[in-house]
Amino acid sequence: MTHILLIEDEVKLARFIESELNYEGYQVSIAYDGLTGLTAARELHLDLVILDLMLPGLSGLEICRRLRSISNEVPIILLSVKDEVSDGIAGLDAGADDYVVKPFSIDELLARVRTHLRKRHQADTADILEFEDLSLNRRTRQVYRCQRLIELTAKEFDLLEYFLIHPRQVITCDRILEEVWGYDFMGDVNVIDPYIRYLRLKLEANNEKCLIQTVTGVGYTLCD
Template identity: 80%
Template sequence: MTHILLVEDEVKLARFVELQLNYEGYQVSIAYDGLTALTAARKLHLDLVILDWMLPGLSGLEICRRLRSISDKVPIILLTVKDEVSDRIVGLDAGADDYLVKPFSVDELLARVDTHLRRSQQVGTADVLEFKDLTLNRRTRQVYREQRLIELTTKEFDLLEYLLTHPRQIITCDRILGEVWGCDFIGDANMIEIHMRYLRLKLEANNEKCLIQTVSGVGYTLHD
C-alpha cells in the first residue's frame, strides 16, 4: 500500500486530509511537528510527503532540506499560505516537488498526489546520465563537467536531469513547468529563465561550451 507522511500542525486539517487520503486507499502517517516528521521519515518507507511550511520548531523548509538528505526520490508537496512567486521559488529550491497554497481544494491535492506518485514510478532507472562532457549521477546527486564538480540547488538538479533525459529535443516552457515543477503549478517563464540562467552560469563557470540553448519564444534544448 502506498504510504504517505502528512506533516501538519493544524489537527483538524490534518485529520480531514488523512481521511480523504485513506478513502483513496493510501496509508497515512501524521506528524504535527518537524522533529516527529524527521523521525518518521527515517523509520518509515515513504512514497510521498505532504509538508506544511509553517510548523513549530523546525520550519517546513528546513525539514524539506533534511528529508532530501535522507531520500532524493520521495516526492514532497509543500503546503503554505505564502503565494508569491519568490516564495514558490524558495520552497522548490529547498527540495519540494510541488507547492499548494492554503486554503486549497482537497480534490486538487489528491490530483497532485496522484500525479507525483505516477511520475515517481515512471522515472527511468539509469543512475548516470551523460551528454558530451556533462555527467549527472542520480544516486549521489552529483554533477560533473569533465572532472569539475558542480554544486546545484535541488531544483537546478531536477531541471538539468529533465533536460538530460530529453537531449536534443526542444522543450517548451509549459512542459518544463509541468514536468519539473508539477503539472498544476502556477508559474511563468520568468521563473524558468532565472533557474536556467543560474544553471548555465554554473555549467559554464570555466568558460566551457554552452550546452543549454534557448529557442526564442518556445523553450529550451540540450544541444551541442
C-alpha cells in the first residue's frame, strides 16, 4: 500500500485530508509538529510527504532542507497559507516538488498526489542520460559536464533530467510546469525562468557552450 506522511498542525484539516487519502486507498501517517514529522520522514518508508509550511518546532522549509541534505528524495508537496509566488519558490528551492495554497480544493490536492506518485513509480528508462559532453546519472543524481561535477538542487536536477529525456524537442513552458512541477490545475510559468538561468550558470561555469536554448514565445529546447 502506498504510504503517505502528512505533517500538519491543524488537527481538523489533518484528519480531513487523512480521511480523503484513506478513501483513495493510501496508508497515512500524521505528525502534528515539525520535529515529529522530520523524525517520521527519516524513519518510515514513504512514497510521498504532504507538509505544511508553518509548523511548531520546525518549519516546513527546514524539514525540506534537512531531508534533501541526506539525499532523501521522497516527493514533497508543501501546503502554504500565503498566496505569493515567493513562498512557492522558497519551498521549491528548499527541495519541495510542489506546493498548494490554502484554502485548496481536496480534488486538486489529490490530483497533485497522483501526479507525483505516478512520476515516482514510473520505471526509469535509463540510469544515465547523456547529451554532448553532459552526463546525468538518475540513480546517484550526479551531473557532469566533461569531468566537472555540477551541484544542482532537486528541482534543477528534475528540470535538466526532463530536457535530457526530450533532447532537441521544443518544449512549452506549460508542458514543463505540468511535467516537472506537476501543476495540474494552476501554476505561474514565470517560475521556470529563474531555474533556467540557474541551470545555464552552472552548466556554463567554465565558458562551455549553451545547450539549453530559448525559443522565443514558445519555451525551451536542449540542442547543440
